[in-house]
Amino acid sequence: MRPLVEPGPELTDAQRERYSRHLLLPEVGETGQRRLLASRVLVVGAGGLGSPALLYLAAAGVGTIGVVDDDVVETSNLQRQVLHGSTDVGRAKVDSAADAVARLDPAITVVRHHERLTRDSAPRVVAGYDLVLDGSDTFETRYLVNDVLVAAGTPWVWGAVLRFDGHVSVFDPAGPTYRDLFPTAPPPGSVPSCGEAGVLGGVCAAVASVMVTEAVKLITGAGRPLLGRVLVHDALAMTWRELPLRPDPRRTGPEDLPTVTAAELLAAPGPVVVDVREPDERAAGAVPGSVHVPLAQVLADPSGLPPGPVVLHCARGSRSAQALRAVLSTGRTDVVHLEGGFAAWRAAGGPVG
Incomplete structure (x- = not known):
């Protein structure tokens, strides 16, 4: 892994x-x-x-x-x-x-x-x-x-x-x-x-x-x-x-969520990037121009994100997926999350602020 x-x-x-x-x-x-x-x-x-x-x-x-x-x-x-x-x-x-x-x-x-x-x-x-x-x-x-x-x-x-x-x-x-x-x-x-x-x-x-x-x-x-x-x-x-131990094929897995890869985001800048990590994580490096809205704040008010299109990201993608589920439950359709999170962004050569 x-x-x-x-x-x-x-x-x-x-x-x-x-x-x-x-x-x-x-x-x-x-x-x-x-x-x-x-x-x-x-x-x-x-x-x-x-x-x-x-x-x-x-x-x-x-x-x-x-x-x-x-x-x-x-x-x-x-x-x-x-x-x-x-x-x-x-x-x-x-x-x-x-x-x-x-x-x-x-x-x-x-x-x-x-x-x-x-x-x-x-x-x-x-x-x-x-x-x-x-x-x-x-x-x-x-x-x-x-x-x-x-x-x-x-x-x-x-x-x-x-x-x-x-x-x-x-x-x-x-x-x-x-x-x-x-x-x-x-x-x-x-x-x-x-x-x-x-x-x-x-x-x-x-x-x-x-x-x-x-x-x-x-x-x-x-x-x-x-x-x-x-x-x-x-x-x-x-x-x-x-x-x-193998996954039971009869078990329903997590739903598919709309994602964007780091390469796609780098090639087509424009969406508002929202960082749902904690402040200490962001202080160690962030996507330039991104907006900081911690996960707990998103979960407390999923309708409070900036107008879209929006790309959510965390460290690896797990917390941004959780945030995305909450936002999609409000009816928004212009929000995705970054596959692999900030780690994938750095691996793809994305700038770090």
């Missing part, structure tokens, strides 16, 4: 020292570390999987980390949720998580979403993130995350644990998704929860470490991601098996 995130500013001397072991890796290097620092990753759940994942994302230098969880820390969590300590019992998990990340690296921005994901709230919560790590522990939330991210065009890393077993995969709206792996939820009560069946803490760490490794690979473009593959971990036998 193409890297999810464009590189941010040049590294400082302090950052080169902190991330020196990453800089030694040819597959990451300085450019990859700048991508990590510019990235925005949302973690669903600050529990058994979210706890180690949040720490390793922060340690890797993911610049902005969102955490969504409506729960509080309980004593029974501490056996596996290593983000939290005894003094955090009774605190909101998002607050405990933010403090833990700050102790590790105060330069990392943590966005706290102290709420439960619902059909109404999820599109707002996921907006603006490049990647999502789903460590939720209910089928309801997993299917919700799947459906919202397919609609938003955002890739995600999924993990699940129970007893001594774990599963990990990478999903993308254009490829296999969670509904290809599990088309329908099991009957209520047929699958026990961790609270009913138990889970070994080390299994959470093993699965979460794979999830973070996949996140780093997706952000930097290193290696081969787990797209179309599911890893199955059996800690008792200490084995990892790989299962192939």
